[in-house]
Amino acid sequence: MKFKVNSYHFKLLRDYERLSAFKEAIDDYAKRMNDDGSNALDDSDKKIAFDLGCGSGVLSYFAQTYMDRIIAIELNNSAYQLAKENLKGFDRIQVYNDDILSFDFSKLNEKADLIICEMLDTALIDEEEVPVLNRAKEYLKEDGEIIPKGIINSAEPIFMNNHFIQYEDDEYSPVYIALGKSVVYSKFDFLDEIDPNFSAVIDLEVFGKKDLQEIGLEEKLLGERYEKFDFKENFNIREDKLKINGIKLTSFTKLNENIICGPTPMMNPEMLIPIEEIEVRSGDTIRIRLEYVMGGGVETINTEILDIIHD
Numbered sequence: 001m002k003f004k005v006n007s008y009h010f011k012l013l014r015d016y017e018r019l020s021a022f023k024e025a026i027d028d029y030a031k032r033m034n035d036d037g038s039n040a041l042d043d044s045d046k047k048i049a050f051d052l053g054c055g056s057g058v059l060s061y062f063a064q065t066y067m068d069r070i071i072a073i074e075l076n077n078s079a080y081q082l083a084k085e086n087l088k089g090f091d092r093i094q095v096y097n098d099d100i101l102s103f104d105f106s107k108l109n110e111k112a113d114l115i116i117c118e119m120l121d122t123a124l125i126d127e128e129e130v131p132v133l134n135r136a137k138e139y140l141k142e143d144g145e146i147i148p149k150g151i152i153n154s155a156e157p158i159f160m161n162n163h164f165i166q167y168e169d170d171e172y173s174p175v176y177i178a179l180g181k182s183v184v185y186s187k188f189d190f191l192d193e194i195d196p197n198f199s200a201v202i203d204l205e206v207f208g209k210k211d212l213q214e215i216g217l218e219e220k221l222l223g224e225r226y227e228k229f230d231f232k233e234n235f236n237i238r239e240d241k242l243k244i245n246g247i248k249l250t251s252f253t254k255l256n257e258n259i260i261c262g263p264t265p266m267m268n269p270e271m272l273i274p275i276e277e278i279e280v281r282s283g284d285t286i287r288i289r290l291e292y293v294m295g296g297g298v299e300t301i302n303t304e305i306l307d308i309i310h311d
């Protein structure tokens with residue numbers, strides 16, 4: 001099937017890993033719901049799905065084979081027009097141009113068996129996945145499911161060239177060097193009520209001398225990519241002094257119990273966040289407070305260095 005898209009939704013459709021992760025999770029849902037294990041739901045078992053933030057309508061299209069009714073809701077009028085056009089041949093799909101945060105779900109007279117919602121953004125900061133699901137979950141059946149099921153977030157200390165928030169996506173390739181281990185600092189299951197105001201104290205371990213040797217830090221810093229930004233000035237490896245001025249956040253999307261998808265070009269690209277520049281030694285632990293509002297945008301991000309613990 002050919003989809004009409006604008007440039008943003010074209011990029012979303014071109015992101016094969018993102019699409020295949022969602023397709024696999026939708027197919028898997030249908031298989032689990034169907035007793036005989038085939039890919040079609042039983043006629044006696046009428047299923048309804050909500051596709052929240054349907055964009056071009058691609059996820060409704062994937063789900064329509066299995067569901068008896070799909071409610072697709074899209075805030076952006078031009079995306080809504082595309083979805084209407086793309087899905088016009090499918091009578092079981094109704095497309096609404098509305099804001100999910102104020103949409104009157106009660107008029108549907110039915111709760112959903114399945115909610116599909118791809119409003120993901122790294123650590124769920126810049127898109128409305130959390131507020132939207134907190135609202136729509138009231139209209140999910142007790143045994144209903146959500147795709148994706150949840151998210152896992154990790155952080156690591158870095159040195160970055162630009163002191164502003166950057167994403168590592170297919171258009172921009174920021175220059176930075178990872179200087180510590182990645183730690184999981186939060187996990188959310190979307191079936192739970194989630195407080196959008198996030199705050200955590202995270203211990204970030206700077207690489208030890210052996211790790212630095214293994215990653216070949218010194219040789220790396222001499223490379224053209226890093227030389228250009230005078231990275232070498234900021235690292236005195238012989239005197240065991242390293243500068244840290246940022247953290248990198250990585251999100252892993254849990255599509256269901258079995259499918260976990262890392263960053264893709266258009267879904268949760270790694271995010272680099274500047275922090276106050278500090279000098280550390282290899283093996284130190286940086287204790288940091290990280291705060292943001294999920295769905296509140298990147299301007300809600302706040303970091304504070306609480307302590308530097310020596311090895």
Ligand SMILES: C[S@@+](CC[C@H](N)C(=O)[O-])C[C@H]1O[C@@H](n2cnc3c(N)ncnc32)[C@H](O)[C@@H]1O
Pocket residue numbers: 012013052053054055056057058059073074075076079098099100101118119120128132
């Ligand atoms: C990342 S896109 C995903 C589009 C499509 N589901 C897909 O997977 O290709 C998220 C979509 O959610 C829509 N959206 C964001 N906030 C919304 C809201 N409050 N109500 C309805 N749609 C919203 C955006 O306009 C955007 O089209």
